[in-house]
Amino acid sequence: MGKQELTSFLEDHNVRPTSVRLMVLDCFWRKSEALSLTDLEVIFEDTDRSTLFRTIKLFLQKDLIHEIDALGKQTKYALCDLECDHMHEHIHFTCRICHRAYCFSDISIPKLALPEGFVADHQEYVVMGRCPECLEK
Ligand SMILES: [Zn+2]
């Protein structure tokens, strides 16, 4: 995406395009992996943590990104597809070696039959393994 496309992407989601927001969106777009707040802090070392944190909260609120919680360590965030239904019932993959996380939005999770009396409102499915890069090593 060029700057113009990034700008209209934000505007389509009712987010005013500031330079920090454009920069963070661009970063999510370029990297095909999920990023944590700490990852963003390392990438944008000149931007303070609270600004990055507020940007993430806003992107979450406006359905630009979604959380991957089930990784045990830090919450990571992945960019939503244009066709995202925002249920995010798809597979996330995490590499045991490099700890990068990926969003496989076209692989959906099977619906689970829970015991009577239990109602799910969110399910996450994390697959652990090795990414192509680490397999090569
Ligand atoms: Zn979504």
Ligand SMILES: [Zn+2]
């Ligand atoms: Zn890896």
Ligand SMILES: [Zn+2]
């Ligand atoms: Zn995802």
